[in-house]
Amino acid sequence: MADETAITPRCLPKLSSTPIHSGSTLPVRSWQKNISKLDNWQYDETEDTWTCAAGRKLNSRYESKETTESGYEIRKRHYRSENCEDCPLKIACKKAQGNREISVSLRYQQFKQQAREKLRSDGFRLPTIC
Incomplete structure (x- = not known):
């Protein structure tokens, strides 16, 4: 008789052998279509300005700390x-x-960009769920 107190997993996640972007495109998320999201704007580091979807510039006014x-x-x-x-x-x-x-927060934006680059890299693989 098997030990009834032991927990046996039904399925263990496995690492896929194919990169996330091999042969297919990443799914488009709703935020990627939203023109009001900062992630869809362009930042110009030299001028310290953001350019919105309409091509208008937002100029830096001040810096704050919290x-x-x-x-x-x-x-x-x-x-x-x-x-x-x-x-x-x-x-x-x-x-x-x-x-x-x-x-x-430009530091936060840098972290987000680094995470996205890692997700899109050849070394990153999605787990396979059974």
């Missing part, structure tokens, strides 16, 4: 567009009145 409960310091840069009044994408891009404003 400290989390755990003591981690977050530095954010704040940007504002010059004029969104006659923009054809305004409805899809922003909800508030006035020009578009964003606050960005």
